[in-house]
Amino acid sequence: MNYYELATKRKSTRDFKDKEVSESNIAKLKAYFLDCKRLVPTINVEFKIIDPKLSPMMNGCVGYKDYLIEAPHYLLILSEKTDHYIENAGFIGEDLVLKLTDMDIDTCWVTISDSEKLKERLNLNTDKEPVALIAFGYEKTVLSIKRLDIKNLSNVTMKKRSGYEAPKLYIEDAIYAEDMGIKDETSTLDHYTDLYQALVAACCAPSFLNLQPYRFIIDDGLFVLVSLEHPQTSEEDQALNLGILMLNFYAVLSQRSGVYGKWELKAPEKALELPDGGEIVGYFKI
Ligand SMILES: Cc1cc2nc3c(=O)[nH]c(=O)nc-3n(C[C@H](O)[C@H](O)[C@H](O)COP(=O)(O)O)c2cc1C
Numbered sequence: 509m510n511y512y513e514l515a516t517k518r519k520s521t522r523d524f525k526d527k528e529v530s531e532s533n534i535a536k537l538k539a540y541f542l543d544c545k546r547l548v549p550t551i552n553v554e555f556k557i558i559d560p561k562l563s564p565m566m567n568g569c570v571g572y573k574d575y576l577i578e579a580p581h582y583l584l585i586l587s588e589k590t591d592h593y594i595e596n597a598g599f600i601g602e603d604l605v606l607k608l609t610d611m612d613i614d615t616c617w618v619t620i621s622d623s624e625k626l627k628e629r630l631n632l633n634t635d636k637e638p639v640a641l642i643a644f645g646y647e648k649t650v651l652s653i654k655r656l657d658i659k660n661l662s663n664v665t666m667k668k669r670s671g672y673e674a675p676k677l678y679i680e681d682a683i684y685a686e687d688m689g690i691k692d693e694t695s696t697l698d699h700y701t702d703l704y705q706a707l708v709a710a711c712c713a714p715s716f717l718n719l720q721p722y723r724f725i726i727d728d729g730l731f732v733l734v735s736l737e738h739p740q741t742s743e744e745d746q747a748l749n750l751g752i753l754m755l756n757f758y759a760v761l762s763q764r765s766g767v768y769g770k771w772e773l774k775a776p777e778k779a780l781e782l783p784d785g786g787e788i789v790g791y792f793k794i
Contacts, residue, residue, distance in 0.1 A: 511759040514606040515709035519674070521614035524579045524645040533611055537583070540607045545759060547599035547751060547771060552588040554636055557581060565629040569622040570641055572717070577616055579643035586636035592773055594744055595789075597639035598751020602713070603759070605642060614647040617714055617752075619745055640748060674718045677711045679704070684734060684783050686726035703731075703794055706761035713753040716745040722753060723783055730776050730791045731757070737785035750789050757792065769793050 534557060541555040558566070560580065567576045585601055587593045605615045618641040620626055626638050710724070721738035724731060733754065738746050754771050762768045773790040782788070 509610045511763050512705050514609045515756045516712050518609045520616040521647040522577050523648045525648050527646050528580050544603040547596040548592050551593050551596045554586040556584045569625040570618050570620050577643050580645040583642050584638050585640040587639045589637050594747035595751035598748035599755040601640040602752040602755040608644050616643045677720050679707045682724050684723040684725050702764040706757050709756040709760040710753050713756045715749040716741045731794045732791045733789040734786040735789050
């Protein structure tokens with residue numbers, strides 16, 4: 509798996525074909541889960557493919573405005589409830605999303621608005637909490653290079669599809685502060701460095717409503733992740749957002765540099781100036 513390519517290629521799909529993913533690919537996914545990347549390896553997690561007969565029961569407790577995206581398959585991550593368990597589920601879920609992307613299978617994260625109800629509806633007889641839900645399958649065929657751009661009925665043009673359907677934070681805007689002169693002198697962060705590519709992957713991470721409520725500080729050899737206030741995003745969705753972003757950054761930086769560091773989920777010792785309402789999530793030695 510080339511994490512940089514996968515993280516930059518991935519996009520959410522909401523319009524799935526009525527075609528099932530083969531059993532052998534589902535088996536590959538299940539096997540991958542056992543060895544996939546974890547933010548906090550000691551947390552007990554479970555992986556479940558939702559029985560298609562039960563999936564319509566999820567309507568009303570998952571999805572934007574409780575509207576379930578119809579897909580042939582959904583994967584659910586259940587976790588014991590302990591410190592950072594939601595971020596850990598986001599981290600694992602995104603590794604699975606990128607594995608599916610690598611298998612040319614399309615995905616969409618789905619918010620869980622009522623986990624207790626979800627547990628009841630799916631008859632989940634477990635003390636673990638359903639934390640991360642991902643729809644997957646094959647996207648309905650779209651015009652692969654061009655799409656219709658409809659301004660009004662008399663103004664329909666063909667437009668080239670951009671790489672990303674959802675606009676993403678630019679690296680320069682995502683970095684709140686740095687001691688590497690990036691803002692004044694962009695050449696100091698060469699576009700081909702491992703760090704730059706990890707930053708691109710971080711900025712491409714999916715987030716609830718694409719709001720990306722986080723910023724980065726690069727200081728004294730540390731990449732610090734700051735969570736921003738997020739009135740439209742629940743605490744749970746924000747924790748998933750952060751876990752997803754941490755996976756993208758970690759996986760790309762480690763794979764490209766060959767140095768496997770780890771996220772420290774606490775503030776660094778040095779005091780840092782934070783954006784308004786910002787809270788430090790953790791840091792990564794770069
Ligand atoms: C925690 C989380 C929950 C999400 N929930 C939903 C959802 O319920 N319905 C939906 O259509 N998209 C959902 N998404 C997908 C986002 O809308 C999508 O990632 C974002 O718009 C960026 O687009 P992209 O994934 O194509 O880059 C969710 C994403 C995350 C990270």
